[in-house]
Amino acid sequence: MNLVGLVSMQFVRVFRAEHFALFSRIRGLGFDFIELLVPEPGDLDLSDTRKALADADLGVVLAARVNLQRNLCSTEAASRQSGIEYLKYAVDCAAALGAEIVGGPLYGSPLVYAGRAPAPVSEDERMARLERCATGLNLAAEHAAASRVRLAVEPLNRFETDAASNVGQALELLERVHPSVGLLLDTFHMSMEEASIPAAIRRAGSRLLHFQANENHRGFLGTGSVNWVEVARALDGIAYSGPISLEPFCRRTERFGVPVAAWRPPDENEDEPLRAGVQFLKSSLALAKHRR
């Protein structure tokens, strides 16, 4: 059975030692692991964190955070180098915490959250960017090979990146990268970018290392329009045995002028829909094996 986890941003944006009590709370809700943002230096003592995770019997997966200053795709060597150093650092953090996966938009190239508008790219620049990115990912993968940590590249929707927004785009990158590097797929992005989520999952196949089960609107799992029965069957169809994270941290609002895309802390106790979300997903996965 796949392990199911919850992203730390469900509760706080910057996770620190003062939040260790969340580990047992998350475990109590039925989650098997926490998806932590890769801590920035000074945010967390890694051995203390590992001990607190073990005390709560909670696993961990890491989510990388790129920006324009750590960008494998960049035309600037300093930004590329920082991107590579950051991925190596993220791998080291994972190894220190006992995490086996570092996932996210590892290629860099953020758009809206970096205040960049999409702009056309020439074919020469596209190919150069592809080479730069593959080179950086291979250097990070080489570093990861010394540990059990694996890198998972996540396509983001068209507004969050201009590098890899669908499975096809990510696969063109992975063709040039060491096979230890795999895919992270998120149904929030897929519901915007793929003609068919199940078909995209089947296409990822054995390259899928990590999965994020998010609704089309990023609210609580089971409250949107993603067809979870079909998703569970597709994951079962490719014999996916990796982790699955929930990130339902979008506090929707009906009020004009509240930016939906800006992260906001929880404004109510969310335990019930979170608990129901784990049960819904785990039962969907179980039933997928009995389909007929």
Added chain:
Amino acid sequence: MNLVGLVSMQFVRVFRAEHFALFSRIRGLGFDFIELLVPEPGDLDLSDTRKALADADLGVVLAARVNLQRNLCSTEAASRQSGIEYLKYAVDCAAALGAEIVGGPLYGSPLVYAGRAPAPVSEDERMARLERCATGLNLAAEHAAASRVRLAVEPLNRFETDAASNVGQALELLERVHPSVGLLLDTFHMSMEEASIPAAIRRAGSRLLHFQANENHRGFLGTGSVNWVEVARALDGIAYSGPISLEPFCRRTERFGVPVAAWRPPDENEDEPLRAGVQFLKSSLALAKHRR
């Protein structure tokens, strides 16, 4: 039966007299009207355009184009004033062309295409923004009342605006605005922001003035994951008799590094899927009346 149209950006970004031949081509594909971007001064002679439309027996709806310098929500009076002037100008263009609707994100407040990142908004600022926007819309609506032109406010997804991203947000604005102003709903944005597209359509009800039938990935209608049977039934359920536009101008690519959100001109003849799209939509609407 609803009139079905095609957006001018299917072919060109800036529509000029040299493109008038597209009118009969679009008519020949089975469309009843063209959705033209509001021409910037100098782009088009309006009476020539009206004559060319009539010659091709093609109707027209206008799509407004806001930016940070014409922004009803702005804290800067000059930007708000330009936003109001622009909407009045758009209404005048519509009247000159024989269009009855000016739709779009009339409130302003663009994000990703203006290179802005989403940021939190205080409740005081949110309420002030709501008032500023309603004031501007009412002034534009007053101007429109002298003609048959109506304004239709379109919620855009969370990455394209931080003002109104779902039906609920738009309705809070419309509560403060003259009832002649209505809604424009686009299934591309709805598939990201609404828990249920049919429920959102029913909620819009009689305030719906214009509709855009776009796939989740903005490719050709019928090639994505929007449930068009349910959409057609919901539109029939609210007795929607207004226009419906197609905007399948997203040229998808499987190649790493091609920005999906950047507009690109067509790279092949798209007549067949466009023609099939009109037929698919019109037949879905017809069949919705025979559901049982």
